Structures are given as C-alpha cells and as structure tokens.
Amino acid sequence: MTELMIEADRLTRVFGDVTALDTVTLTAPRGAVLGLLGHNGAGKTTLVNVLTTQVPPSSGTARVAGLDVRQGDQIRALIGLAGQFAAVDGQLSGLDNLITVARLLGAGRRAAYARAAELLDLFGLAGAARRPARTYSGGMRRRLDLAMSLVGHPEVIFLDEPTAGLDPESRLVLWRIVGRLARDGITVLLTTQYIEEADRLADAIVVLSGGRVVASGTPAELKAQVGTSSVRVTPVWPHGPARVLDCLSEAGFRAFAGPGARSVSTPVAEPGLVASVVRALDAAGIGVSELNVTEPTLNDVYLNLIKPEPVR
Numbered sequence: 001m002t003e004l005m006i007e008a009d010r011l012t013r014v015f016g017d018v019t020a021l022d023t024v025t026l027t028a029p030r031g032a033v034l035g036l037l038g039h040n041g042a043g044k045t046t047l048v049n050v051l052t053t054q055v056p057p058s059s060g061t062a063r064v065a066g067l068d069v070r071q072g073d074q075i076r077a078l079i080g081l082a083g084q085f086a087a088v089d090g091q092l093s094g095l096d097n098l099i100t101v102a103r104l105l106g107a108g109r110r111a112a113y114a115r116a117a118e119l120l121d122l123f124g125l126a127g128a129a130r131r132p133a134r135t136y137s138g139g140m141r142r143r144l145d146l147a148m149s150l151v152g153h154p155e156v157i158f159l160d161e162p163t164a165g166l167d168p169e170s171r172l173v174l175w176r177i178v179g180r181l182a183r184d185g186i187t188v189l190l191t192t193q194y195i196e197e198a199d200r201l202a203d204a205i206v207v208l209s210g211g212r213v214v215a216s217g218t219p220a221e222l223k224a225q226v227g228t229s230s231v232r233v234t235p236v237w238p239h240g241p242a243r244v245l246d247c248l249s250e251a252g253f254r255a256f257a258g259p260g261a262r263s264v265s266t267p268v269a270e271p272g273l274v275a276s277v278v279r280a281l282d283a284a285g286i287g288v289s290e291l292n293v294t295e296p297t298l299n300d301v302y303l304n305l306i307k308p309e310p311v312r
C-alpha cells in the first residue's frame with residue numbers, strides 16, 4: 001500500500017470571521033512533490049502552518065508522516081521548513097548557520113561540521129561557506145535556507161514559495177535541487193504562485209482559492225479538464241484583449257486573459273473548434289497579429305478556475 005506522508009481530511013482553520021482553510025482534503029505519498037497553487041490569500045501559508053504544527057486546525061484532521069498534527073514535537077523532528085522568509089542569520093557564515101542548526105538538533109561538533117560541509121557542497125555553496133550570509137545573493141540565501149531545513153534529514157519538507165522574487169537562473173538551480181530531493185525519497189509540499197513552477201516540479205497539484213480546494217490532480221489531468229487545445233489570440237493594435245474577450249464570450253467560448261496580458265486564451269473542446277474562434281474574430285472585425293494553437297497549459301487551467309477580473 002502507498003505510504004501517505006501528508007494527509008488532510010476536511011481541514012478547516014478559522015481566524016475570527018476569516019475562514020483561511022475550508023474543508024481541505026488532500027494527500028501526498030512518500031517521495032511525491034505536491035504543488036499547492038493559489039493567489040495571495042488563498043490559504044497556502046495557513047495550510048503549511050497547520051501541517052508544520054505551528055497553527056492548530058479549527059476542525060478536521062491532518063497527519064504528517066502518519067502522525068496527527070496535534071503531536072507537534074514528534075512531527076517537528078521529521079520535517080523541514082524553508083520559505084520566503086529565510087531563517088538564515090546574515091551575520092553568520094553559511095557554514096556557521098548550518099553548524100548552529102545541527103548543534104541545536106543535538107549533533108556533536110564533528111558531526112555538525114561534517115553535515116554542514118556536505119550540504120554546502122550539495123547546494124553549490126562550498127566556495128562561499130565562510131562568508132557572512134548577508135553578502136549572499138537572493139538565490140544563495142534561499143539555497144542556504146533550504147540546506148538548513150535539511151540538516152536533520154527530514155522525511156517531509158515544506159517549501160513556502162521557495163523561489164518568490166528570484167531571477168530565472170536562480171529559480172532553475174532551486175528547481176533542480178527540489179527534483180533531487182524527491183528522487184532521494186523526500187516528500188515535498190511546495191506552495192507557489194508560479195504556475196510554471198508547479199507544472200515543472202509537481203507530481204500532483206492542488207489549487208486553492210478562498211481556502212477551498214477548487215481543483216486537484218496531476219498536471220496532465222488538470223490540463224485535460226479544460227479541453228484538447230488552447231487557442232491564444234493577440235489582437236492587432238489598437239484592439240485590446242477586452243474586445244477579444246467580449247467577442248469570444250459572445251461566441252460561447254470561455255476566454256480569459258492573465259493580469260496585464262496582451263493576449264487572450266481560450267481552451268477548445270476539440271481541434272475543429274479552432275476555426276470557429278477565427279470566424280468569430282473575423283465577423284467582429286478584430287484583426288489578429290498572432291494566433292497560436294497549443295496543448296492546454298496549466299495557466300489555462302488556473303485562469304479558468306480562478307476567473308480573474310475581466311481586462312478592461
């Protein structure tokens with residue numbers, strides 16, 4: 001039987017009159033990367049806080065590595081937590097940050113040094129090991145933060161928006177590291193606002209909106225939900241995306257544009273409908289500078305589910 005390392009069953013967390021998590025049910029088997037996708041305020045951090053035993057649930061249950069989240073101390077010995085707000089002490093070197101964590105976890109001096117050196121090597125930080133962490137780039141700090149969360153050989157690791165604000169290259173480095181952790185059998189729960197990140201890394205994705213699970217499945221399953229193809233239309237100037245949205249909606253398509261997007265996407269249920277999209281635009285007198293037909297992307301799924309504000 002598959003061993004479940006993360007389980008939430010109708011998990012609910014209420015803060016005053018805000019329901020941050022509303023009957024959330026999800027699971028992750030050992031060695032899986034579970035991507036938690038959602039916009040600001042969707043409930044991602046609250047879920048991580050409950051699963052890492054920092055915030056108790058209001059109702060429902062949650063288990064990590066088979067233990068109820070109410071068994072805080074036992075769970076904390078089995079998990080690692082890294083994220084946006086790095087636990088790194090900028091005054092200390094990378095090496096000393098790692099040694100400090102290892103010592104706090106009870107390692108002797110020699111063992112702490114050995115583990116720190118091993119992680120610095122693994123995370124490409126050996127060359128900067130003795131420099132104060134405040135001199136590290138954003139990407140290096142995140143790598144050090146992640147390394148610190150791995151000192152105690154956790155079975156489950158929680159990464160709260162691990163690449164928020166990083167440049168594309170630093171993001172790629174972190175993605176490779178996360179991939180390697182999963183191959184080593186560590187279960188990863190990763191929250192992100194970056195759809196590409198979830199698509200790239202996650203075996204399964206849970207989309208949260210307003211504290212509720214609005215979709216879940218493998219990236220392929222989620223993409224299949226919106227149709228067989230996605231048509232992306234970029235109108236010629238001065239027509240904006242709003243005109244395209246109106247035209248396609250009137251023609252019966254579920255069209256949407258991302259925030260700030262110049263183009264409009266619409267998933268179509270079968271390839272033959274692409275011609276109908278073109279006919280609708282032509283009939284409305286909208287010139288098209290670019291039209292792409294692709295497989296549905298996770299972005300299509302997300303925008304379709306989250307229903308962004310119409311572009312005006």
Ligand SMILES: Nc1ncnc2c1ncn2[C@@H]1O[C@H](COP(=O)(O)OP(=O)(O)OP(=O)(O)O)[C@@H](O)[C@H]1O
Nearest residue numbers: 015018019020038039040041042043044045046047
């Ligand atoms: N301690 C708290 N007290 C009151 N409300 C809270 C508290 N923590 C979270 N909330 C509320 O719960 C909701 C979910 O917040 P949460 O931080 O979990 O979202 P998120 O998806 O992690 O967002 P972000 O991407 O901005 O971090 C929000 O409406 C937030 O204001």
